Amino acid sequence: MKECQKLITERRSITFFDTTKEISDDLIKEVLEVAATAPSANNLQPWEVKVIKDKEKKKILKEICFNQQKVEDASAVIVLIANPKAAFEHIDRVLDSSVELGYMPKERRESAKERVLEVWKDMEQAKRKSIRDTALFAMNIMIVARVYDLETHPMDGFNEEKMKEFLGIDVEKIVPMIITIGYKDPSKDLLPRAYRFKFDEFGEII
């Protein structure tokens, strides 16, 4: 099996983390920077993260996550944040680099900016776009983690309001999921992978 296929198909949501293992800040940053090569519409990268490693803070987070033990056991918890205001905050940096790298002539910069901001002015569209692109980033994190022998568990079982309050996240931003990350407890076994639909059950080729 090809290496990349193995990383994807053998990924599991890890319930049992090795509580004795830590992850260095450098390793977390490396995983996140590789994962952040994920695509995003207009390259706006409308995501942010907060990474919680502190043991006491993880205990509080566990409570916010309806007492899911893996939140406390994992070496770190990555809180994914979708920013519906990202277009307004990122557009200049993104377009400057687009001009610099030869993606567009300087004269087209202002009209491109207007076109993008016109769409992101609509809060519903901005939310949908930012959540969508943040989910692509999230999936990359889970795959890239495995390159470094790390395992993950995506979760949306938490009180979003309390999460934002605890971490000081702007109420207008969205937390679509968190990802616990660490090393699997080698003494514990997972159940077999849950059923996946076959192509004929979810798709058609026309």
Ligand SMILES: Cc1cc2nc3c(=O)[nH]c(=O)nc-3n(C[C@H](O)[C@H](O)[C@H](O)COP(=O)(O)O)c2cc1C
């Ligand atoms: C967005 C998202 C939220 C999830 N939330 C939880 C959660 O709060 N608690 C939990 O135990 N599992 C959660 N899961 C894990 C799924 O149940 C799991 O991915 C699915 O059963 C398939 O298992 P696998 O990831 O091992 O293949 C979540 C998964 C995703 C993608």
